[in-house]
Structures are given as C-alpha cells and as structure tokens.
Amino acid sequence: MLKSRQPFFILILLGLCLQLFTYFSYADVGTAAWYAPPYLPTACYGNDQSQFPSSNLFGAAGEGIWDNGASCGRQYLVRCISAAEPNTCLPGLTIQIKIVDYALQSVSPPSRSGTTIVLSQAAFAAITNSSSTATSINIEFQQV
Numbered sequence: 735m736l737k738s739r740q741p742f743f744i745l746i747l748l749g750l751c752l753q754l755f756t757y758f759s760y761a762d763v764g765t766a767a768w769y770a771p772p773y774l775p776t777a778c779y780g781n782d783q784s785q786f787p788s789s790n791l792f793g794a795a796g797e798g799i800w801d802n803g804a805s806c807g808r809q810y811l812v813r814c815i816s817a818a819e820p821n822t823c824l825p826g827l828t829i830q831i832k833i834v835d836y837a838l839q840s841v842s843p844p845s846r847s848g849t850t851i852v853l854s855q856a857a858f859a860a861i862t863n864s865s866s867t868a869t870s871i872n873i874e875f876q877q878v
C-alpha cells in the first residue's frame with residue numbers, strides 16, 4: 735500500500751527541489767558605479783530628505799532597470815562579484831539598497847556611465863575594499 739505511493743512522494747520532492755533551485759538562481763548579473771553627494775533633488779522623490787534609508791544604502795537606477803520610473807522605491811540585494819582591479823570586492827557581503835534616483839538625471843554624475851545601478855558612496859564602500867580606486871564593479875543583483 736505505502737510502496738505504491740512512493741512515485742508521488744518522489745515527484746513532490748523533485749518539485750520542491752526545482753522551486754528551491756529557481757528561487758536561489760533568480761539573481762541577475764550587471765555592473766555598478768558610485769556617485770557622491772549632493773544627492774538631492776532626486777528623479778523619484780525630489781527634495782524629500784526622508785526618502786533615504788537610515789543605512790544610507792541607496793542608489794540610482796540605470797537605463798536597464800529604471801522601468802520608466804516604476805523602479806522608484808524598489809529594493810535590491812546587491813553583491814560585488816568582480817572588478818577589473820584585483821582585490822576590489824569584499825567577499826561574502828550582500829547589501830540591500832533602495833532606488834531613489836535615475837542614473838541619467840542624478841545631480842552628481844556617476845563614476846562611470848552606462849552601469850546597471852549607481853550606488854551611494856556608503857553602499858559602494860560597504861561591498862568594496864576601501865583602498866580600491868575602481869570606478870565600477872560587476873555585481874549580482876536581485877529585486878527583493
């Protein structure tokens with residue numbers, strides 16, 4: 735009686751594994767630059783000071799994820815995976831940032847144009863080696 739049910743349990747297990755797999759491999763790969771103050775006004779929230787998370791981990795959306803402004807307020811997990819300059823990424827660190835601006839309209843220009851995301855100084859510093867002079871990094875990112 736129990737034995738005849740085994741194929742169903744195996745199917746359910748396989749289904750669960752597949753779901754876990756797609757969950758953990760959802761992240762995309764892209765690039766990130768950084769920008770310095772002044773950050774106001776932003777394309778998303780203008781001069782509102784309260785738009786910045788207290789962690790100061792925020793950023794400006796590049797062309798690819800701007801989504802015509804719909805990306806405002808979205809949260810992303812960001813991880814530094816590599817850079818042209820060695821020893822740039824701090825391994826094993828993931829930060830959560832909030833989109834508050836559009837990279838093509840930010841008051842301060844990005845350290846490099848055309849990246850997926852432009853990180854605030856605090857966000858960039860949180861995942862990179864402070865002795866690095868990199869203007870951009872390769873990242874893994876995922877919307878929360």
Ligand SMILES: *[C@@H]1O[C@H](CO)[C@@H](O)[C@H](O)[C@H]1NC(C)=O
Pocket residue numbers: 820821823824863864865866
């Ligand atoms: C930061 O970079 C310097 C110079 O490349 C290197 O000597 C140091 O080990 C790096 N620190 C970390 C935490 O990776």
